[in-house]
Amino acid sequence: MNNKQKSNHKKPLIEAPVNSVPAPRPLDSSLKMNLQEISSRIGKSSDVVVREFTNQSLNSLSMAFIYIDGLVNSETLNRGVLQPLMENITSESDSISAAQAISLIQDQMLPVGGVKECLTIENMLGLLFEGYTLILLDGISTGLAADTSGWEKRSINEPTSQGVIRGPKEGFTESLRTGTSMLRRRLKTPDLRIEQYKIGQRTQTGVALIYIQGLASEQVLTEIRRRLDSINTDGILGSNYIEEFIQDGGLTPFPTIQNTERPDAMAGGILEGQVGIIVDGTPFALLAPSTFFSFFQSSEDYYQRFDISSFLRLIRYSAFFVSMLLPALYIAVTTFHQEMLPTTMLISVASQREGVPLPAMAEALLMEITFDVLREAGVRMPRTIGPAISIVGALVLGQAAVQAGLVSAAMVIIVSFTAISNFVIPSLAIANSIRLIRFVMMLIAGSLGLFGIMSFLIVLLIHTAGLRSFGVPYLSPVAPMTPRYLKDVFIRVPLWNMAIRPKNNLGKETRRQAPNQKPQPVEINKKPQGDDPS
Amino acid sequence: MSKQTTSGNKFICCLLCLFVLSTLLTGCWDDRELNELGITSASGYDFEDNQWVATYQVINPFAGSSSSGGGGGASLSAPPFLTFTVKGKTIMDAIEKTNMTSSREMFFSHSRITVLGEKLARKGGITQLIDIFLRKQDARETVYVFIAQGKASDIINQLMQLTKNQGVGIQLMIEQESKLVSFYPGVRLYELAMALSSESKSAVIPEIRLTGKEVMNELTETNRTDLPSRLALGKLGIIKGERMVGWLSDKEALGLSFLTNQIQRATLSFASQPKVSQKPDASLILQEAKTTIHPIWAKDHYIMDVSVKGTGVLTELGSVMDLNKRAAISQMEQTVESNILGLMENSWQAVKKLNADVTRFAVKIHRSDRKHWKQIEKDKSWDTVFQKIEIRPHVEIKIVRVGLSNKSFKSIE
Incomplete structure (x- = not known):
């Protein structure tokens, strides 16, 4: 039956158009078949390591692990997967079944963070390309994938395109995870949501939608989600791919989505109700919705005094x-x-x-x-x-x-x-x-x-x-005019005077801090209290 | 269906493009590159043999162009401006004739001064000139107007030191003069037109003249420190109606400035101790002065109540005097006041003799006594009324500061 299925599948695979994705194919219970299928899918790539082995403590079942050299951290792989699987720890029983073995491995033997159970070839391959190590056993149609990912990354550097004098000097890197972690570190609220998408049939680029629940407008979010979901392309190699696919205006010369290399600028935008989009593989993240005036705001504006910031903004x-x-x-x-x-x-x-x-x-x-x-x-x-x-x-x-x-x-x-x-x-x-x-x-x-x-x-x-x-x-808050949002458009008023979120009424929560926080000497603050007979 | 609409859209797009592009075609017809223009900075008009003789001063862009010379000061190889003298039956006739001699179109928008020859002014060509300035699009009615006793072209041809662009230089000269010494008001062409069309039908135009006889129109001639012949402001021409009727001297002009509230700053010399000597030995800078005029009808003639109030600073003192005493200062104030009274009286006599109401009394009377003015207009009797006017001037000058020293140097000696 399996053979039949395979032959049925093989033909359309060759003739299928470039963009088509084959239907998910469940794992076979035979290790040999599974390995054959995987290697036929991957071809003879030199960086794919397939190794078959047995372990006495697991009834000497024939097993195999597959990983991609370069995508895995060899230390995690050795200590977390290879060592426990290949050492003879226990000699519990000889009559252990494949199903028991796999739960034993999953629950007791793998000292790594993420272990996933997989049922289809596609699922396994997807994880393989993310740096997981696949573990397959003979006699069961379930595979395991252990998170051993780790590859060479660029370290966090100063942003090259948006420098500041006084302010944080770290910028996003090409890694999506680093980006989200930078935002988590800045926004330590349980309301921070990071939704992950995989876009691009061939690149499977990770795209993270980042916002604060309650601050970001639900309408904007559903619109962005809808547009992200409807992207159907085979490759996303930078944030501009996403930008062009989802931005309003089509042929307009004006950008309607901001891009930034600075996690602090992004955190600021998210705190004002914008939605951030980080794309794996590029240090430039996106912020939407963006109005005309937000392109003239630099994060430096908030890192120096309001008078000079206002002056610079007018300039x-x-x-x-x-x-x-x-x-x-x-x-x-x-x-x-x-x-x-x-x-x-x-x-x-x-x-x-x-x-x-x-x-x-x-x-x-x-x-x-x-x-x-x-x-x-x-x-x-x-x-x-x-x-x-x-x-x-x-x-x-x-x-x-x-x-x-x-x-x-x-x-x-x-x-x-x-x-x-x-x-x-x-x-x-x-x-x-x-x-x-x-x-x-x-x-x-x-x-x-x-x-x-x-x-x-x-x-x-x-x-x-x-x-x-x-x-x-695009021209709000100037046209249509909303005077109370003008505090951060042409000039920047002092921070203590910006009690409401300055840019847009995106979410429901418009007030962001207590009013009347102008710093004053204690005596003046006491005066009205002095009227009380006490 | 959808295909049809897209092809329809394309057709509309093409039409729109054609429409947008065709608007571009309409544009360039009136563009003028800078190097096709002769920027005129001054013009002069004479009348000879029943023809207008116009002289145009065109700025020479090659003089002082740092781009070709490669930097440094202005080279003296080329004159800063060139002049064209043309004749024509009308002014436009003359202007158009410049195109036969010059490679560039005359561009009058940056013209700063215009000079009239005395002959032309006396013959009555002013009205036609004012008309062309008000009518022609690129002519500017903000030009300063001058009268030259000789030929206007001589003035236009004269080179100037310190300012390369002579038209601008003369403008600066009259502006400085009216701001600092107030002898002659700077008269712009629209002010001239307004004065001539006002009730008094008279106007003043300052004279510009050469201090010497020759015209310095060669670069080698201006290459010296003390020019034998310079441009200077001379007298004040009086225009009545269409014609020039006479001149006021500089003293009379200053008196007129007092009468017409045109003093911005003035320096007056006076005798500090008139009882001892009548020789002027002190001077005062009048910092502000305000003249108010009230016409009073006195049964058969008008009395103009002229009151001048002002403050001044003592700048020079040649006699023995103790300025700590109030009496000394009020004595000086009195002398200054009587000096100003004399100036105004002199000026009034001269104006009366010319019978031209440059004091603008007619406007004052019209504003204060409209009924009577209507009668005067009806009878056309303004000239006789004007002759009968009597002025009653009061002057009140205060010396507010005496400078850095309270005693004259002579008294310390």
């Missing part, structure tokens, strides 16, 4: 507009609205433009594209060639181009200021969307002037006002 917003509009404004003013500049400025700009062979718009486009080429080269190039590129970039393209009269000095200033402004924005996601919009702006400014710039800004405003992130309006 970020202005840098956003500078980065989007400055080259466009330059083009518009120099080709259409020369009367807008102060005379002395116009004269100095005009004298610089003298002898520049290109019209202002071509000049601006050329320089902006040059900068993006340089930037891309800076990301790609090997470390050792770095200085050479920066010399070529800074000296040859900047200074020499001006001296040769190909571009005007004002243009170089504008391009560099635009570029620097772009880096002020804490979130790379929204900074990148601005990079694209800037080019559109420049083309429009070159043909329609300030009128075009204003029209396009209005189009952008309409577009962003229509966006939603998992049901939350």
